[in-house]
Amino acid sequence: MKKLLNTVYITTEGAALRKDGENLVADVDGVERARVPFHMLGSLVVFGAVYVSPALIGACARSGITLVLLERNGRFLARVEGPVTGNVLLRRAQYKSSDEPEDIVRSIIIGKIANQRAVLMRSLRDYRDEFAPPVLERVVHVTDRLARLVRRVEKSEDTLDQLRGSEGEAANLYFSVFDHLIRSPDAEICWQGRSRRPPLDPLNALLSFLYTLLTHDCRSACESVGLDPAVGFLHRDRPGRPSLALDLMEELRPVLVDRLALSLVNRRQLRAGDFEVRDGGAVVLKEDARKTVLTAWQERKKEERQHAFLGEKAPLGLVPYLQAQMLARHLRGDLDAYPPWFWK
Structure with a gap:
């Protein structure tokens, strides 16, 4: 059965997300506020104006971690994911x-x-x-x-x-x-x-x-x-x-x-x-x-x-x-x- 992996929600506008080794790191005003290993992460949902580093986007795509971008009020903007898989x-x-x-x-x-x-x-x-x-x-x-x-x-x-x-x-x-x-x-x-x-x-x-x-x-x-x-x-x-x-x-x-x-x-x-x-x-x-x-x-x-x-x-x-x-x-x-x- 599929493991119930974590979905991380980033709601603080102005936050910066980056990759550090095999971890997702969230910084606010230059101070690290959260760190999550990739193997514990199922998806990443971002609200509003949040910086996401290119290295993190690439790491998420390679690890099968979906990145979802929403407006501040929750309206869907975009979804970033790796290669599409599936049984033809x-x-x-x-x-x-x-x-x-x-x-x-x-x-x-x-x-x-x-x-x-x-x-x-x-x-x-x-x-x-x-x-x-x-x-x-x-x-x-x-x-x-x-x-x-x-x-x-x-x-x-x-x-x-x-x-x-x-x-x-x-x-x-x-x-x-x-x-x-x-x-x-x-x-x-x-x-x-x-x-x-x-x-x-x-x-x-x-x-x-x-x-x-x-x-x-x-x-x-x-x-x-x-x-x-x-x-x-x-x-x-x-x-x-x-x-x-x-x-x-x-x-x-x-x-x-x-x-x-x-x-x-x-x-x-x-x-x-x-x-x-x-x-x-x-x-x-x-x-x-x-x-x-x-x-x-x-x-x-x-x-x-x-x-x-x-x-x-x-x-x-x-x-x-x-x-x-x-x-x-x-x-x-x-x-x-x-x-x-x-x-x-």
């Missing part, structure tokens, strides 16, 4: 399956809807006594609708567009009650609908930031088993978009991101003052808040859950790699179907 026969099977992707898409959507429902059920267990009767009735109604949607998708022979329609219907239901799951005392932290590019409120800024981190992990997972991250099944192919990575993260988003975002605001680890509004209305996390989120993200990835298909416990951080492995086995013909991951 596996990729040919992937390209062929992408022409008739309904079975794989059906599994992905079943996993996503089931995990959305699991997030709502967990909130019902945690906050049932705090819900006003109409709110409780509404949330229960949505969980019932999602259960019926899972059964409908599972038994259907829908076309790809119909499956995408079911996924959209489930997302509308799920997010229609998302505001009721928030327990922050700050009125600014509320849910009024999904906004992207840019996020226009604190919760959307938090979700977008975490989705960026999950996309990075899912892309790395696809590449680790030899799949082409640009050719997906649920998401249409577009130049520069990692469609397969976006497919892989769909069933993981409710648990790894949505649930973590709710925990951070409900436990008051993040408050309204941890966000700032930029010109044009974009809302972003402040630097200290980003560090809080990154620490929580790394801790979340260490938590173990039972993998229903494999029958083994695994850290959440390895789930994208396990799912990419299951997908590759299906494409090679070793598995009859792609088994989605369910949160239990």
Whole structure:
């Protein structure tokens, strides 16, 4: 099984990263602040204006360490990696399956809807006594609708567009009650609908930031088993978009991101003052808040859950790699179907 290597996040603007022997060294104002051996490093994620030496870039490429460059607010800029590897026969099977992707898409959507429902059920267990009767009735109604949607998708022979329609219907239901799951005392932290590019409120800024981190992990997972991250099944192919990575993260988003975002605001680890509004209305996390989120993200990835298909416990951080492995086995013909991951 793949070792859960460290991802190092550099959030201090003005920092300088360099190679010293077989180590990554981070300097701030000329003073060494961190040193990480290359063999302990899986990827390096840099936010904002940070200097990265050419020698370090070359060392990362040779060692298979991915370097990801993000804007200060977490928006993706670029990805630097070494020579592309992969099994050509596996990729040919992937390209062929992408022409008739309904079975794989059906599994992905079943996993996503089931995990959305699991997030709502967990909130019902945690906050049932705090819900006003109409709110409780509404949330229960949505969980019932999602259960019926899972059964409908599972038994259907829908076309790809119909499956995408079911996924959209489930997302509308799920997010229609998302505001009721928030327990922050700050009125600014509320849910009024999904906004992207840019996020226009604190919760959307938090979700977008975490989705960026999950996309990075899912892309790395696809590449680790030899799949082409640009050719997906649920998401249409577009130049520069990692469609397969976006497919892989769909069933993981409710648990790894949505649930973590709710925990951070409900436990008051993040408050309204941890966000700032930029010109044009974009809302972003402040630097200290980003560090809080990154620490929580790394801790979340260490938590173990039972993998229903494999029958083994695994850290959440390895789930994208396990799912990419299951997908590759299906494409090679070793598995009859792609088994989605369910949160239990």
